Amino acid sequence: MAEKTRYSDEELREFKELIMNKLEKAREDYELLKSAITQSESNDTQDTSPTFKVLEEGAATLSKEEAGRLAQRQQKFIQHLQGALIRIENKTYGICRETGKLIAKERLRIVPHATLSMEAKSKQ
Secondary structure (H helix, E strand, O other): OOOOOOOHHHHHHHHHHHHHHHHHHHHHHHHHHHHHHHHHHOOOOOOOOOOOOOHHHHHHHHHOOOOOOHHHHHHHHHHHHHHHHHHHHHHOEEEEEOOOOOHHHHHHHHHOOOOOOOOHHHHH
């Protein structure tokens, strides 16, 4: 029997559903991170305290910077998931870009946007 060169339409539908669920969650997380960054905790008219809270402001800045890094990472994850959806539509999903062989289903279930098989990944 010849080696399988691509996943069946049914298998691709299964992966698409998995990716769509992950994409929805990733977008929700991204929106939460974005709102954490844009929320203003500066000294405006609502702040009636005359004291300047250096430590609190420093912690808030660090927190916003960390949220910014996480948001960037989340956005990149979303882009990878969207790329995986395009590969599903093109019926090239799950094919290793280095070896041309199918990426194991177990790997794709864990990392649905993977473009390298474990064999190719370990060579990097």
